[in-house]
Amino acid sequence: MLELNLKGKTAVVTGAGGSIGRGIAMCFAQCGANVAVLDYNLEAAQVKAEEISTGCNVTAKAYQTDVSFETAVKDTFEVVHKDFGSLDILCTAAGIVGDTDDYLNTPASDMELTLKINLLGTSYCIRAALAYMMPQESGKIITISSIAGRMGVGDQANYASSKAGIISLTQSVAQFAAKANINVNCLCPGYLKTAMWEEGLQFYAEEMGVTAEEAWKIVALDQIALGRAQEPEDVGNMAAFLASDLAKNITGQSINICGGSLFN
Known part of the structure; x- marks a missing residue:
């Protein structure tokens, strides 16, 4: 009988105070992983960590971090590694939508913030995780893009382009990290x-x-x-699969979880 067994693994989930991140963190915990719950909003992270700890019989701790600053990310990952003793799984669910207006009227500052959090933030977290995964020659990284990153959205051009960048980043890091036996994949949620x-x-x-x-x-x-x-658990279930040994030969892929709103 097949099962998604993540027992003994340490999973780091960014944006875990938000809907999708919460669903992913809970699915990891239900499969036996200990979870570092990261979010810009510490209170939201603490609530989720407490829910996981009491409901799943695993260790969960909350951490506040701003993924748009690489120094903050590195410092947080260092604390997580000291607290848990390992870092086996990363899921980068932190992100913002940013612009919801005409592309021409979006302030440059909004464009920069969207790219900084969504794309650079994802990259900073991956780099911080690889610092621990590559020496141990194992690890699973799951990034979160969107179907918007595959098809573009007229009134959310900066959001869509940041998510498209995550898909390319995933493929590039998958090639880079393969030599260290690290799997890197991307999930593209639809309408949640x-x-x-x-x-x-x-x-x-x-x-x-x-x-x-x-x-x-x-x-x-x-x-x-x-x-x-779609529901957060739909994304979490696929993330848990990709984090398990059942997906050991899947890397560099971007998978739609969208109920058929987009076909590839």
């Missing part, structure tokens, strides 16, 4: 009703002159072949 989406729905609702629920159906549900939105 996260806090970021809730904010965006207000924009779409106002633009279309409909309610937020009606906007959600038009913008999201009507675009999905299976007709249903």
Whole structure:
């Protein structure tokens, strides 16, 4: 009988105070991994770490970090490694949407922040993790992109381009780290009703002159072949699979989790 067994592994999840990150952290824990719960919002990270510790019989600790600053990332990963004694799995779920306006009207500062958190932040975390994974010649890295990174989004050009960059970064690091027996893959979620989406729905609702629920159906549900939105656990389940030995020969891949809103 096959099972996703991550017992004895240490997983670091960034953005673990947010919807997708929470789902991933919980799935790792349910498979037996100890989890370092990282988020810019320490209180959100602490709540999730407590939930994991009490519900999954594993060790979970919360850490505050800003992924857009490499020094902060390195320092946090150093503390995590000292606390847990190992670093086996990384999932980079920290990110922002940024612009929800006309591309030409988006301030340069917003563009820079989106790229700094989403793309550079992912790279900083990968580099920090590889510092521990490469000497031990093992590790699993799962990045979080989006279907927006595959097809572009007219009113979220900077977000989409940052997510496209994550796909390319994943492929490049997969080639670089393969010699050290490290798997690097990317997940591209589709439509999840996260806090970021809730904010965006207000924009779409106002633009279309409909309610937020009606906007959600038009913008999201009507675009999905299976007709249903995705849940954080859908992303978490695939992340847990990629972090397990069952996926030992999968690397450099970007996998859509979108209910058929996009086909590759």
